[in-house]
Amino acid sequence: MLRQIPPIGVFVLWLTVLFGVTFFSDDVFYKSQKKSLDTFANDPIEKKIHETQQANLEPDLVTPKVIEKPKNIIKHFRVKKGDTLMKVLTSNGVDKKQAANLIAALKTIYDLRSLPIDHQLSIHFSTDSYNANNKYNKVKSFSFLKNYKERIFVSRDTTGNFTSEIKIRSLKTKDVYVEGQISSSLYEAALSQRMPLKLLMELIRIYSFDVDFQREIQRGDSFSILFKQHWNADGEIVHNDTIEWAKLTLSGKPLEYAKYTSPKSNHTDYYNREGKSVKKTLMRTPVDGARLSSRFGKRKHPILGFTKMHRGVDFAAPKGTPIMAAGDGVIEAVGRKGNYGKYIRIRHNSTYKTAYGHLSRYKRGLKKGKRVKQGTIIGYVGSTGRSTGPHLHYEVIKNGKKTNPLSVRLPAGDTLKDNELKIFLNQLTSIDGRIQKALAD
Ligand SMILES: [Zn+2]
Numbered sequence: 001m002l003r004q005i006p007p008i009g010v011f012v013l014w015l016t017v018l019f020g021v022t023f024f025s026d027d028v029f030y031k032s033q034k035k036s037l038d039t040f041a042n043d044p045i046e047k048k049i050h051e052t053q054q055a056n057l058e059p060d061l062v063t064p065k066v067i068e069k070p071k072n073i074i075k076h077f078r079v080k081k082g083d084t085l086m087k088v089l090t091s092n093g094v095d096k097k098q099a100a101n102l103i104a105a106l107k108t109i110y111d112l113r114s115l116p117i118d119h120q121l122s123i124h125f126s127t128d129s130y131n132a133n134n135k136y137n138k139v140k141s142f143s144f145l146k147n148y149k150e151r152i153f154v155s156r157d158t159t160g161n162f163t164s165e166i167k168i169r170s171l172k173t174k175d176v177y178v179e180g181q182i183s184s185s186l187y188e189a190a191l192s193q194r195m196p197l198k199l200l201m202e203l204i205r206i207y208s209f210d211v212d213f214q215r216e217i218q219r220g221d222s223f224s225i226l227f228k229q230h231w232n233a234d235g236e237i238v239h240n241d242t243i244e245w246a247k248l249t250l251s252g253k254p255l256e257y258a259k260y261t262s263p264k265s266n267h268t269d270y271y272n273r274e275g276k277s278v279k280k281t282l283m284r285t286p287v288d289g290a291r292l293s294s295r296f297g298k299r300k301h302p303i304l305g306f307t308k309m310h311r312g313v314d315f316a317a318p319k320g321t322p323i324m325a326a327g328d329g330v331i332e333a334v335g336r337k338g339n340y341g342k343y344i345r346i347r348h349n350s351t352y353k354t355a356y357g358h359l360s361r362y363k364r365g366l367k368k369g370k371r372v373k374q375g376t377i378i379g380y381v382g383s384t385g386r387s388t389g390p391h392l393h394y395e396v397i398k399n400g401k402k403t404n405p406l407s408v409r410l411p412a413g414d415t416l417k418d419n420e421l422k423i424f425l426n427q428l429t430s431i432d433g434r435i436q437k438a439l440a441d
Pocket residue numbers: 294310312313314392393394
């Protein structure tokens with residue numbers, strides 16, 4: 001009984017395979033707001049693929065009585081780890097010769113080594129040659145999204161050769177201004193304003209150089225940001241750009257920064273209205289929404305009972321809270337280390353190292369020797385090792401000596417001068433105008 005799947009079961013299974021495909025979107029936060037997960041239905045190509053999915057039922061699998069040929073046959077699939085495009089194409093009904101020609105055309109505009117795992121690819125087969133047993137299948141086109149605005153498209157021309165091109169998706173761009181009052185944590189305030197998580201992490205990263213998020217954030221403080229958002233014609237968000245401007249008001253004192261890319265060096269950074277960079281060498285607080293629970297210095301040990309020197313600071317935070325790299329650097333140690341439990345140490349430069357203890361787990365793929373950027377997540381708060389509850393034990397090691405992270409003097413970044421300052425100030429004026437406009441909309 002169980003061994004035999006009824007024909008209707010096969011049909012349902014096939015429908016699930018066919019329509020169960022979710023389209024790529026980099027913005028998980030907005031997914032719940034979307035009317036549909038098909039974020040691409042408005043590109044001419046996407047629309048075609050979308051519309052023709054209706055006709056995309058293999059006759060053999062639906063019912064043997066169907067005589068009419070379907071209008072279009074499109075297969076969607078994903079690249080798995082260890083797959084080559086040749087292998088993926090041939091296992092999806094493309095013969096070796098066609099696959100080789102297709103790949104050769106693709107290579108002229110796209111580096112195949114950068115084909116991401118789990119990325120959705122689509123093959124469009126010609127109907128007059130299509131055979132479900134993968135014989136004589138003629139490819140009409142092959143496509144995938146390179147990024148949110150570009151689609152790679154390889155198609156067969158009238159002479160039978162494959163040509164490739166990059167098609168720009170038609171998207172609408174608008175400025176989005178988000179403002180929020182902080183009642184408990186920045187995280188909650190941002191969440192209540194439906195601010196994308198990616199931008200919240202950016203905001204924290206920008207301000208981590210001069211804000212101690214435990215001690216300085218109070219009820220009534222506020223934040224506002226400006227960023228560009230890209231929409232398709234169905235009113236679905238397909239991408240959020242990085243923060244262009246941000247203001248954090250703490251106890252009535254505003255801290256304002258705008259993004260600027262130097263036309264000379266192509267270096268991007270955030271600067272205040274005086275043209276001073278936000279950059280300092282290390283973050284004082286590599287974890288958001290945490291409470292400083294133990295300072296650097298002599299203290300009575302909570303487990304051992306006697307007075308002991310505490311050579312770091314502790315931040316109490318719920319288990320699983322992301323921990324960020326306090327500065328650019330190289331992972332020097334990752335693994336269990338005695339009382340520290342799960343432990344990470346980063347070497348930033350010849351002077352500074354930072355260490356993180358009691359983690360619940362490490363960021364996937366984090367390895368010794370790996371380069372990390374300031375503000376990227378390296379692990380998650382936990383209570384491993386000698387610990388009374390979930391917290392991060394954070395150390396700043398200067399010239400091999402553990403120093404107080406909260407009082408360590410950090411050198412400032414660069415300051416814009418002359419022509420660069422002029423360009424930046426002009427940009428700020430235009431940002432002010434865009435904020436007014438976004439507020440009026
Ligand atoms: Zn500690």
